[in-house]
Amino acid sequence: MPQAVDNAAFVTSDPRDVQGWMGLLRAELAVLEAGDGLDQILRGVSGAVDRLLGEHAGMAEELLSVYEQLGIVFEVTRKLSTVQRESEVIDLFLDSLRRSFAGRVVFALCPGPHGFRVSRGGGFSSTGWIESLAERVQHRGTVLVESVDVDTSMGRIVEVMVGPVFAGHKAVLAIVLARGPDVAAFHVSDMLLLESLTTFCGDLIRSHRLVEELREMSITVVRSLVNAVDQKDAYTSGHSQRVGYYATLLGRRLRQSDAELQMLQWSALLHDVGKIGIRDEVLKKEGKLTPEEFEHIKEHPVRSHSVVREVPQLAEALDGVLYHHERYDGKGYPDGLAGQEIPLQARIIQIADIFDALTSDRSYRPAFDWRRALAILDSEAGKSVDPELRRVFDEMMRELLDEDEEAWKRLVRHADTCAPVPGEPGTEAGDTVR
Numbered sequence: 001m002p003q004a005v006d007n008a009a010f011v012t013s014d015p016r017d018v019q020g021w022m023g024l025l026r027a028e029l030a031v032l033e034a035g036d037g038l039d040q041i042l043r044g045v046s047g048a049v050d051r052l053l054g055e056h057a058g059m060a061e062e063l064l065s066v067y068e069q070l071g072i073v074f075e076v077t078r079k080l081s082t083v084q085r086e087s088e089v090i091d092l093f094l095d096s097l098r099r100s101f102a103g104r105v106v107f108a109l110c111p112g113p114h115g116f117r118v119s120r121g122g123g124f125s126s127t128g129w130i131e132s133l134a135e136r137v138q139h140r141g142t143v144l145v146e147s148v149d150v151d152t153s154m155g156r157i158v159e160v161m162v163g164p165v166f167a168g169h170k171a172v173l174a175i176v177l178a179r180g181p182d183v184a185a186f187h188v189s190d191m192l193l194l195e196s197l198t199t200f201c202g203d204l205i206r207s208h209r210l211v212e213e214l215r216e217m218s219i220t221v222v223r224s225l226v227n228a229v230d231q232k233d234a235y236t237s238g239h240s241q242r243v244g245y246y247a248t249l250l251g252r253r254l255r256q257s258d259a260e261l262q263m264l265q266w267s268a269l270l271h272d273v274g275k276i277g278i279r280d281e282v283l284k285k286e287g288k289l290t291p292e293e294f295e296h297i298k299e300h301p302v303r304s305h306s307v308v309r310e311v312p313q314l315a316e317a318l319d320g321v322l323y324h325h326e327r328y329d330g331k332g333y334p335d336g337l338a339g340q341e342i343p344l345q346a347r348i349i350q351i352a353d354i355f356d357a358l359t360s361d362r363s364y365r366p367a368f369d370w371r372r373a374l375a376i377l378d379s380e381a382g383k384s385v386d387p388e389l390r391r392v393f394d395e396m397m398r399e400l401l402d403e404d405e406e407a408w409k410r411l412v413r414h415a416d417t418c419a420p421v422p423g424e425p426g427t428e429a430g431d432t433v434r
Helices: 019-031 038-082 085-098 128-140 186-230 241-255 258-270 273-277 292-299 299-307 311-325 344-358 372-378 389-401 406-416
Strands: 107-111 115-119 144-152 155-167 170-179
Touching: 019 170, 019 344, 019 406, 038 186, 038 292, 085 170, 085 186, 085 372, 107 128, 128 155, 128 170, 155 389, 170 186, 170 273, 170 389, 186 273, 186 311, 186 389, 241 258, 241 406, 258 273, 258 299, 258 311, 273 299, 311 344, 311 389, 311 406, 372 389
Parallel strands: none
Antiparallel strands: 107 115, 107 170, 144 155, 155 170
């Protein structure tokens, strides 16, 4: 009589082993034909089915974890185009983790001069034990899960999972997930998920920092070149730097995006670079220009445009460079644009340009104080400058300066480290355009 089959001998760890399972079923059928009890056979088949279900359950959990990782990575990648700052990168990852680990407390720990501090904790208060854990995981360099039993501002915590975030070789923060006693324990798949996301987060932060370093280096180089151009005339030294500062202030007031502000700053810094081709005797002349001299100096926006357009990355800065001497009434140059035909970037720079020219000493007149400069801009509203932008600029400057007599000196000092010019009193604004 055939013996009862040890079905474990036929089953491999791979549930797709069809030959193994067929062998098991044939052996069980042989036992049945030999007259062994049906109960014994059913117990054997039941055991095999249990093992099969166990294998599939493990695979399902692993596949679910992988799917979850891909889902978070896809969500983060999809939203990256809207991220402008390092802090927004961190917030994006924390929000994604909060959705994936529902019921857990998710926050970040950022290193500072006196150790780690809780950041973006969603109400979680800083505590010494969690900061100590973050220091350990930073030195370890990998995700750590540890059992605890502490009462916090967010309730009782019984387990934490901490993952360090490195931008290159530098630890920039630690991401912490904490659970209470009523929430399922962390699994290996959770650790793998956090490790993948902290690596991704660190790479993005490093990329943002590299871009920012390159941007700062580029601005420093451009400022040096622009200062060299400005110093052709001692009276206009630092002019482009200050115009860039005032224009950026106005752009922020108008709620321009970071990308728009960056191009506005580039455009304002480079708006007069074409003056390098203007004859010194014209650029530095004291008193009123002759018609021929005025026509010569009017060439500088086109010259500036010709220089800047050679850099493809500055294509969006060209409007301000070329059109900052257009007038709202259509009597400006080089193309005689009027009103809203003049690009917004150019209208912003024009106001900043005029304001700095009015508040600076020039070869043909001394500087006006800032209140007199704002009054002259007011008289030019609808003529040389956009009346609405003039109103916003006036409001902004008075808020910055009215309450403190020393504020103007501080503002100018800061601007120094960061067109049509109305003439002397009693003359038309366009008579002494430089």
